[in-house]
Amino acid sequence: MNLSSFGMDTITLPGSLEAKLLASKAAGFAQIMLWARDLVAYPGGVDAAAKLVKASGLRVTGIQVMRDYEGLSGTLHEYKIDVAKNMLRICKAVGAPMLMMCSSTSTHASGDIEVIARDLRKLANLAVPLGVNVGYEALSWGRHVNHYLQSWEAVQLADHANLGVVIDSYHILANDAALDDLADIPGSKIAMVQLSDFMWREIRSAEERIETARHLRVFPGEGEHARELAEIVRHLYRAGYDGDYSFEVFNDDYLQMPLDVVAARARRSAKWVTDQVLRKSLGVREPQAAQLARVAEAD
Template sequence: MNLSNFGMDSITLAGPLESKLSASKSAGFTQIMLWAKDLAGHPGGLNEAVRLVKASGIRVTGIQVMRDFEGLSGTLHEYKLDIAKNLLQMCKAVGAPLLMVCSSTSAHAVNDRPLIAAQLAKLATLAIPLDVKIGYEALSWGRHINQYLQSWEVVELADHSNLGVVIDSFHMLANQADLDGLVDIPSDKIAMVQLSDYMWRDIRSAEERLETARHLRVFPGEGAHSQELSDLLRRLDRGGYRGDYSFEVFNDDYLQLSPEIVARRAHRAAKWVTDQVLRRSLQVLQPTADHPTMA
């Protein structure tokens, strides 16, 4: 792992698309996760937004986010499928290799694992001709899929080469997830790892969970769960994951700062991960009769 594995998430930065791209590049990042609204809402239109991204030289790691896709039927499913097709076209236009799909919170979604798996596999098949992969993430407040191992169970059931899981540290920390299950997920089935932390140890209610997730996340190294994050990252590294890490940090305070300042904070977080979390300790030489330890 090195700094080139890390990227910004545009949701973390204030300002227009141009400022987000410029701040990320100036801070030393070579990749960025874009939210579809950054492209669709550009004053110059989608084509101009795509031109700006490509001219920046920054690699797009993915597009967020397809919500409430799975577990639906009838006209609701057809509607969501049509939205997903449009997002896939946006991925192709900007050169994004990944479309993020987060687990459904819809009251209309059913807890039918084979159906959920089949619908995700269908979307993954539609994405193949566009050179886009589907990454499925378990929201910690998802209606039926809210644990990372549940998302893996669905992806495993779908058994589709173009579908993987997204590991999100916030949702795992919020759920106090057992990290032992990571060993069951092959590294090549992890589509992306999203990193963030928050400032208190416990989340006491569903309302606090949503408030924290949407407004109060911080970068790794700034929050209250550095030990757990260290453990998570080491396990991923030992398991063979060599893909991208994105700083998905929803924080209202950061949106009041210039994107350059926030991007520099993110770059410090990347260094914290690489220099402190994943540093390999030198093997300690054991004393022998020929080489006794010094008193």
């Protein structure tokens, strides 16, 4: 794990798409997570945006975000399938290897896990010809799937090679979820890890959960959950996850700061994760190292 393991999410940065790409590259990041609206709103449309992204030299880790997709029926299901096909085309155009979707909040969605898994499988099938994977994230306010173990259950049941779970530290922390079960998810079935923190220990209402998620996240190392964040990454490391980490930090204050300042905060956060978390992950080796040091001193 090093700086190349981490990337920015464009939702975290102020400014134009071009400015976000330049700031990420200047801060030393080699990858970026894009939102579809970054591309469709770009002058000249998706094709022009795709050329800009490719010229930046940054590797795209995925496209956000497919919402309220699973568990629907009839014309509403068909509508969402059409939306999904268009988002998959955007992934293909920009070279994104993954389409990220979050669990449904719709009152019209079924909570039947078999139906949810069926719809995930259908989306994964649609993605195969385009060479795109699908990552499924449990929103902490999702109507039926709001815990990472529920998203993992649905992914397991769907049983599709290019479908995996997205682990988002905010939603885990906001749920005050147990962390030990993270180690039971094979690293190969984790599509992406998104990292962020927030500034208080207690979420006092459903409204505060959403408000914090959308406006008040901070980078890892800046918030109140350093110990838990370290534990999350250690569990994933031990489970064999060696993929990408994205800083998905929705923060209205950051959007009023200079781009280079926000990107520098992200780089410090990446260093915090690698210095504080990886070193502890390898702590099992320390007793042997200490023993060798004592032997050397005795000699």
